[in-house]
Amino acid sequence: MDKLPVEYRWALNAEDRPVPITLAQRGERYTCPLCRNAMVARLGAQLQHHFGHLTTNRCNSEAVSIAALRRWLAMHLDQALNERRAMPFTWQCALCNQTHSQNLLENVSHVLEELLNAPESPDVRLTDAQGTQRAAFYILGEGMPLPQSLQQSVGQGSFAFALSAALLPESDDLVAFLATLKPSAAPCPLWDDPAVVRQPERLRRLLINLANRPPYYFFGAVETIDGLVDVVRVGRYRVWAAFPFWQRVVGGTLNRLSPDVEIFIQNWDQPDGGTIYLYYVRIRETRAIALRRYPLHSAPSLRVDDRYRLLRFTALDMARELVSK
Ligand SMILES: [Zn+2]
Ligand SMILES: [Zn+2]
Numbered sequence: 001m002d003k004l005p006v007e008y009r010w011a012l013n014a015e016d017r018p019v020p021i022t023l024a025q026r027g028e029r030y031t032c033p034l035c036r037n038a039m040v041a042r043l044g045a046q047l048q049h050h051f052g053h054l055t056t057n058r059c060n061s062e063a064v065s066i067a068a069l070r071r072w073l074a075m076h077l078d079q080a081l082n083e084r085r086a087m088p089f090t091w092q093c094a095l096c097n098q099t100h101s102q103n104l105l106e107n108v109s110h111v112l113e114e115l116l117n118a119p120e121s122p123d124v125r126l127t128d129a130q131g132t133q134r135a136a137f138y139i140l141g142e143g144m145p146l147p148q149s150l151q152q153s154v155g156q157g158s159f160a161f162a163l164s165a166a167l168l169p170e171s172d173d174l175v176a177f178l179a180t181l182k183p184s185a186a187p188c189p190l191w192d193d194p195a196v197v198r199q200p201e202r203l204r205r206l207l208i209n210l211a212n213r214p215p216y217y218f219f220g221a222v223e224t225i226d227g228l229v230d231v232v233r234v235g236r237y238r239v240w241a242a243f244p245f246w247q248r249v250v251g252g253t254l255n256r257l258s259p260d261v262e263i264f265i266q267n268w269d270q271p272d273g274g275t276i277y278l279y280y281v282r283i284r285e286t287r288a289i290a291l292r293r294y295p296l297h298s299a300p301s302l303r304v305d306d307r308y309r310l311l312r313f314t315a316l317d318m319a320r321e322l323v324s325k
Pocket of ligand 2: 093096187188189191
């Protein structure tokens with residue numbers, strides 16, 4: 001079915017700068033970012049504007065887009081960094097529902113471009129003087145899944161963006177281009193509080209500590225507290241318990257009691273032979289977590305009566321039921 005001519009949306013100009021077809025000019029000399037052969041901008045009225053190779057035609061169009069968009073991003077970020085220009089960015093925070101603004105180049109010392117096409121590596125990264133990642137840009141081809149490393153950066157205090165390889169900047173203004181993006185992950189000032197537990201290892205330790213002190217069980221609702229979304233209050237801590245995060249850090253097997261009643265159950269064996277059972281409960285709009293420690297040779301009886309069918313029965317009711325009896 002390879003009948004249409006392959007159309008390219010990017011090329012390099014005579015100064016080796018990536019140019020999207022939206023900004024191409026008649027009569028300029030262009031080359032392909034992948035094979036370096038000559039390209040021409042076809043800006044006629046008949047077809048949608050595109051670049052074409054003058055001779056060969058073997059480059060993958062999407063690979064050309066990814067290579068060029070990556071270069072374009074890295075080049076503009078590097079230029080702004082060298083000229084000490086700010087890169088203001090405003091976004092709607094998924095962690096607290098508020099709007100935040102920040103200079104994307106704040107504390108940034110390096111712009112790193114990934115040239116090996118490693119699927120888990122960001123295409124462009126911004127790091128501080130110590131090498132800590134502050135922002136990551138992933139350029140994704142059609143149908144490519146979100147890389148795991150991107151998903152794991154959610155809630156961890158740095159920016160991550162997933163960009164479609166089909167994106168074409170309308171101008172060479174990176175600030176305007178960035179304004180069209182929604183971050184997959186972003187820092188949150190409310191989140192930067194030692195009383196907020198949002199690091200995987202810290203969450204695991206806190207859960208184990210809870211299970212190891214009297215009364216050896218805990219349950220709590222997942223709710224919005226002080227503006228923070230999807231947290232559980234544990235003493236003076238607010239513990240992040242958005243479901244994808246819980247699933248990654250704790251995991252568990254799904255038990256579905258009815259279409260809108262789900263319990264995810266995990267168990268962690270302890271060095272002394274005991275076991276901690278951990279639950280994530282979803283009932284209609286409500287969610288809760290629960291855990292309980294069992295000594296060696298004993299396990300919970302997972303019999304629940306059918307009160308969960310009552311509309312007023314919440315995930316917290318179920319969580320209490322599961323561990324406090
Ligand atoms: Zn080429
Ligand atoms: Zn926030």
